[in-house]
Amino acid sequence: MVAWALFDPTLRSGADLRPGADARQTSENGNIPAESDVGHGVIMQPGDEDEPPYESVIEAMQDDWHVIQTPALLDDPKDFEQGHLRYEYILEKIV
Amino acid sequence: METRVNQKSATGMLTPKELAKWVLDGYLELPHLVPQSLNEQVHKDAKDSPQDAKWTGLELDLFWDSSEAVREVHKLPEFQRILNGLMGADHTKNHSWLHITPAGQEVSQTWHVDQDKSQVQLIDNKPWKYDLLTLYFPHDVPREMGPTLILPGSHLRSVSGRDLSRYRNFRGQKHLSGPGGRIIFTHSLAWHCAQPNHSDTARYMFKIRYDRGKMQTGLLGDQDISGIDDYFRKNTFRHPWIDEVDTNAGRVQETWNNLR
Numbered sequence: 558m559v560a561w562a563l564f565d566p567t568l569r570s571g572a573d574l575r576p577g578a579d580a581r582q583t584s585e586n587g588n589i590p591a592e593s594d595v596g597h598g599v600i601m602q603p604g605d606e607d608e609p610p611y612e613s614v615i616e617a618m619q620d621d622w623h624v625i626q627t628p629a630l631l632d633d634p635k636d637f638e639q640g641h642l643r644y645e646y647i648l649e650k651i652v
Numbered sequence: 653m654e655t656r657v658n659q660k661s662a663t664g665m666l667t668p669k670e671l672a673k674w675v676l677d678g679y680l681e682l683p684h685l686v687p688q689s690l691n692e693q694v695h696k697d698a699k700d701s702p703q704d705a706k707w708t709g710l711e712l713d714l715f716w717d718s719s720e721a722v723r724e725v726h727k728l729p730e731f732q733r734i735l736n737g738l739m740g741a742d743h744t745k746n747h748s749w750l751h752i753t754p755a756g757q758e759v760s761q762t763w764h765v766d767q768d769k770s771q772v773q774l775i776d777n778k779p780w781k782y783d784l785l786t787l788y789f790p791h792d793v794p795r796e797m798g799p800t801l802i803l804p805g806s807h808l809r810s811v812s813g814r815d816l817s818r819y820r821n822f823r824g825q826k827h828l829s830g831p832g833g834r835i836i837f838t839h840s841l842a843w844h845c846a847q848p849n850h851s852d853t854a855r856y857m858f859k860i861r862y863d864r865g866k867m868q869t870g871l872l873g874d875q876d877i878s879g880i881d882d883y884f885r886k887n888t889f890r891h892p893w894i895d896e897v898d899t900n901a902g903r904v905q906e907t908w909n910n911l912r
Binding site for chain 1: 759760761762763801808809810811815818819820821822823824825827845847848892893894895899900903
């Protein structure tokens with residue numbers, strides 16, 4: 558796994574997703590947000606993490622992530638001029 | 653304001669290893685390039701500049717025109733050597749801007765390239781045809797203060813700049829944190845973004861964009877390049893986020909051959 562993005566719909570906007578931070582403890586009393594605070598969702602920002610959460614998609618699957626989209630393979634990769642990243646998987650985890 | 657650079661004042665050129673590193677990484681970082689007295693004067697000038705300046709397109713070069721110290725920084729012989737070594741003949745100064753990330757800025761920029769090719773065919777993005785960005789940090793910038801984030805090796809890829817915003821984090825991304833007085837020379841196709849400033853102090857970074865003139869080629873003159881094959885052999889695959897290693901090696905070689 559070389560690039561990753563995480564979206565968590567259960568967190569409040571403004572939650573801290575930096576390494577070491579507890580993103581759930583963002584309400585004023587330091588507890589997990591009340592239900593009324595939930596639903597805005599948080600997507601990580603560039604620079605939040607320098608190491609991926611898993612080494613591979615297989616490892617993520619072993620941690621109960623479900624694959625909901627796999628990448629389409631190109632007919633002739635030799636003709637591919639470098640551009641956007643290939644092999645992009647979309648994973649979902651229901652907690 | 654467009655300023656033609658006086659080539660008669662150009663001194664020196666890159667070493668083969670500097671150019672090879674540029675080809676692989678898309679940036680060169682020069683620490684301690686600027687004397688501390690100049691850094692302190694530029695930092696003072698920056699703090700005295702309008703804090704509410706926005707990107708309007710109407711006041712480019714505002715800080716450049718107002719700060720004698722920042723102009724002195726960019727006359728330093730080592731700066732001029734790298735600038736002319738990377739750009740060759742007839743480049744021009746397109747514009748400059750003082751980038752301010754206020755204290756407590758919590759939002760990151762999204763990944764982008766300043767050379768926006770979204771309206772043209774992607775195949776036109778050749779890494780040996782580049783403009784140059786210079787990033788000058790006049791004061792210490794630890795990671796929590798929001799140094800620029802850059803993805804080494806990304807300049808070798810042909811992308812539509814605006815589409816990069818969907819990416820978030822990469823193995824091998826580089827936070828350009830460090831002491832004051834650094835200038836980073838950046839390829840115009842290198843992916844980068846400004847970072848949040850979690851400190852209680854504003855972060856200043858002064859950027860100049862230089863446009864290329866004639867095609868950059870023959871940048872090393874007749875220097876001995878006999879050790880470079882070994883350098884590329886050891887380093888071509890060092891960026892952990894790049895998976896298409898064979899394609900990347902070809903791109904590196906193509907770029908080197910066009911520039912050297």
